[in-house]
C-alpha cells in the first residue's frame with residue numbers, strides 16, 4: 474500500500490510535467506528546427522562512420538569523426554578518458570545548472586561488410602567489419618540530440634551542461650564498464666540513450682548481467698603417438714571444462730545463459746597441445762544470480778586442470794550489470810516520442826524494406842514500423858528481459874537512465890546481421906536516427922527545464938537500487954583488454 478502511495482505521488486508529479494510537455498514548447502521548437510536545418514550534416518557524419526567500420530577499441534577513425542562533429546559545434550573534448558584511447562567526453566556548458574548526459578557508441582562487428590541500401594547480400598570488402606548493430610547511427614543520433622539541446626540552451630538562455638559520452642567497444646561490453654570504473658559518469662544528473670531497432674518504442678526492458686572471461690590451460694607437448702605418456706594436454710582440460718559446464722546447466726536457473734568458443738586448441742593431432750584457451754560468456758538476469766554461476770564455472774576450470782595435470786589461468790575481459798529501468802524517464806521519453814512521431818518513410822524506403830525482408834525467416838507484410846508502441850510500466854518483479862546484455866547496465870547503476878529505440882531497419886530480421894548493415898548506411902536508418910535525435914533532444918530539454926522531472930527520475934533510481942551501491946565488477950588493476958600484453962606473453 475505504501476508503495477502505491479509513493480508511486481501515485483511520482484505519477485502525479487509526472488502528469489504535472491506532462492501537461493506542459495503536451496505542446497512542444499519554444500525550447501523544443503528551437504532544438505527541432507535547428508536539427509531539421511542541420512540534418513544533412515548529421516547524415517554525412519553517420520555515413521562517414523558507416524563507411525569506416527572498426528571493431529571495439531580500434532575505432533580510431535569513427536571515434537574522432539564523431540568527436541570532431543561535436544567540437545565543430547562548440548563542444549569541448551576530453552579524449553582518452555578511463556585510459557581508453559578511443560573514449561571521450563564532449564561538454565557544452567551554459568552556466569551553472571543540471572548536467573544532462575547522452576551515451577554515444579561507434580564500434581562495428583567483424584565480418585559483416587555489406588553494401589548500403591542493397592536488399593541482397595553484397596559484401597563491400599570480403600570478411601571486413603560492418604555496422605551490424607547500427608552504432609554509426611547510435612553515436613551520431615546521440616550527438617545530434619545534444620547539439621539540438623545546445624541550440625535551444627543558447628537561444629533561450631537555459632542554464633546547465635550537456636555531455637556526450639563517446640563510449641567505445643560496446644559489442645565486447647568494455648567501454649562503459651571501464652569508463653564507469655574510472656568515475657567518468659559521476660556528477661551527471663540524468664542520462665539518455667537509444668539503440669537503432671525496427672520499432673518505435675521506449676525500451677522498458679532490462680538486459681542480462683554478463684561476464685566475458687577466458688580460461689587458458691598450459692600443459693606439456695610431446696609426440697602424440699610416440700611419447701603420449703610425457704605429454705599433458707591443455708586441450709583435454711578445455712574439453713573437460715566444457716563437459717563439466719554442460720553438466721552444470723541442468724542445475725542452474727532457466728534464465729541463465731552460458732556459452733563458449735574454443736579460441737585455441739592446438740595445431741596438429743600428432744602434437745599434444747601445451748596451450749589451449751576457451752572463451753566464455755556467463756549471463757543471468759541479475760548480477761546476484763549471475764555471480765554464483767560464474768563462480769561454479771571457475772571451479773570447474775580448476776577441476777579440469779587437476780584432472781589433466783595441467784595448470785590454468787583466467788583472463789577477465791569485462792563484466793556488466795543488468796539495466797535498472799527508470800519509470801519517470803520511460804514516461805517522459807514516451808511523451809516525447811509521441812510529440813515527435815515515428816519516422817516518415819517514402820516509396821523508395823518501402824520498396825527496399827520489402828525486398829530486404831524477403832531474406833528473413835519470417836518476412837513481415839508491413840516491414841517498416843510507422844507506429845509507436847504503447848508503453849507499459851511494470852514493477853521490477855514483472856520486468857521484461859532482453860536476451861542479450863549491454864554495458865549501459867553499469868551506467869544505469871550510477872545515474873538515472875532512460876532509453877528508446879526507433880525504426881532504423883526492416884521488421885522481422887535479426888540483429889548483428891548484414892541486413893542491419895545495409896539499413897544502417899541508407900535512408901531508412903538515417904530517418905530512424907533523426908527521429909531518435911529529436912525525441913532525445915525533447916526529453917533532454919524537459920529534464921533541463923523541469924527540476925521536478927529530474928527529482929522524480931532520481932527518486933525512482935534510488936528506489937530501484939534497493940539499498941545497494943554500484944561496484945564495478947572489473948578490478949582496478951586490470952587494464953582494458955586491448956592494452957594488455959598479448960595472451961601468453963607472460964607466464
Ligand SMILES: [Zn+2]
Nearest residue numbers: 606608643668
Ligand atoms: Zn548495439
